[in-house]
Amino acid sequence: MNKLQFKQDRPLDFIALGRLCIDLNANETQRPMEETKTFTKYVGGSPANIAIGVSRLGLNTGFIGKVSDDQMGRFITSYLTETNIDTDHVAIDRTGAVTGLAFTEIKSPTDCSILMYRDNVADLKLDVHNVSEGYIKQSKALLISGTALAQSPSREAVFLALEYARKHEVVVFFDIDYRPYTWASEEETSTYYNLAAEKCDVIIGTREEFDMMEKLLNLEASSDEVTANRWFSYNAKIVIIKHGGEGSIAYTKDGNSYRGGIFKTKVLKTFGAGDSYASAFIYGVMTGMSVKEAMRFGSASASIVISRHSCSDAMPTVAEIKEFMSSAEEILQETY
Numbered sequence: 001m002n003k004l005q006f007k008q009d010r011p012l013d014f015i016a017l018g019r020l021c022i023d024l025n026a027n028e029t030q031r032p033m034e035e036t037k038t039f040t041k042y043v044g045g046s047p048a049n050i051a052i053g054v055s056r057l058g059l060n061t062g063f064i065g066k067v068s069d070d071q072m073g074r075f076i077t078s079y080l081t082e083t084n085i086d087t088d089h090v091a092i093d094r095t096g097a098v099t100g101l102a103f104t105e106i107k108s109p110t111d112c113s114i115l116m117y118r119d120n121v122a123d124l125k126l127d128v129h130n131v132s133e134g135y136i137k138q139s140k141a142l143l144i145s146g147t148a149l150a151q152s153p154s155r156e157a158v159f160l161a162l163e164y165a166r167k168h169e170v171v172v173f174f175d176i177d178y179r180p181y182t183w184a185s186e187e188e189t190s191t192y193y194n195l196a197a198e199k200c201d202v203i204i205g206t207r208e209e210f211d212m213m214e215k216l217l218n219l220e221a222s223s224d225e226v227t228a229n230r231w232f233s234y235n236a237k238i239v240i241i242k243h244g245g246e247g248s249i250a251y252t253k254d255g256n257s258y259r260g261g262i263f264k265t266k267v268l269k270t271f272g273a274g275d276s277y278a279s280a281f282i283y284g285v286m287t288g289m290s291v292k293e294a295m296r297f298g299s300a301s302a303s304i305v306i307s308r309h310s311c312s313d314a315m316p317t318v319a320e321i322k323e324f325m326s327s328a329e330e331i332l333q334e335t336y
């Protein structure tokens, strides 16, 4: 089967599984974090950002995750509810685990970094008992995010969710979301990412993330096309490789490839580009857009989000994206 086939008779469009954390974005920009005095708090975590993005675009969205039993956990679940995301399967940790924090530093539009505090985080205590087959089979699509594979019991929860998704023909999107700070070794990382990716229908990652996955394979030479074709031998129908400000490229199992450009924007910070791109791309392919058009939609969403201070809060509506696309300058680069 070459194409994505969403079961239209499902009450849910999209379930995301994985990290729910807090972004603390520096208010004083153009300087190192050592000189920052104040931060603004937002919901964060790549799968949370993507879920917020697709919900704001109008998809009927749920979440499978675990939050801390404190003010931060309640802030997150309240925000998800306010964003029309079902939180019935967001569990509350009772072991004293905490919420992961992502402190962001915005030195310049092209020099941004994230300081992660992730010891004893609740999101990685998600376990198989939090993963409901009855819930997953109600959805057209499931998103898994690579960082949830970093530690047990979250790792086992992801693989169980993948089993349920495949059993019930739920289309699986895999955002690689490689965050080195959570992993113990490159060997462990590559092994689990590859095992998960074999079960997924759409794989989205940066060139560097795919390189990490291929490190142990001794491939003679890799390229975007080599990467994509490797995954078509498993379950993948679409493989997208993101190239930052140079755009993106998508390969489909039927042998086609599509280059995605970027939309010029006034960049405040670069992080958030990947999650906004993924959320709008997913919305696009789930609402009948072609791969090429969904990539443009994703790229436009990314340009909007990187011009704003937050990631989750900044996720745009369909009207905002269409308005932006009608006036922004689109650039298609052929540099890779």
Ligand SMILES: Nc1ncnc2c1ncn2[C@@H]1O[C@H](COP(=O)(O)OP(=O)(O)OP(=O)(O)O)[C@@H](O)[C@H]1O
Pocket: 206, 242, 243, 244, 245, 246, 247, 248, 260, 261, 262, 263, 264, 265, 267, 270, 271, 272, 273, 274, 275, 277, 298, 299, 302, 303, 306
């Ligand atoms: N400087 C930019 N200007 C315009 N669009 C951009 C820029 N950087 C990224 N994008 C858009 O966002 C998409 C994803 O960006 P990128 O490749 O940086 O993913 P990522 O590394 O996962 O992002 P993040 O920084 O959020 O982790 C790109 O393919 C492109 O369409």
Ligand SMILES: O=C(O)C[C@@H](O)[C@H](O)C(=O)CO
Pocket: 019, 021, 022, 023, 043, 044, 045, 046, 047, 049, 102, 114, 271, 272, 273, 274, 275, 311, 312
């Ligand atoms: O995914 C993370 O842990 C960090 C995010 O919360 C942050 O918004 C970001 O880096 C988005 O790309």
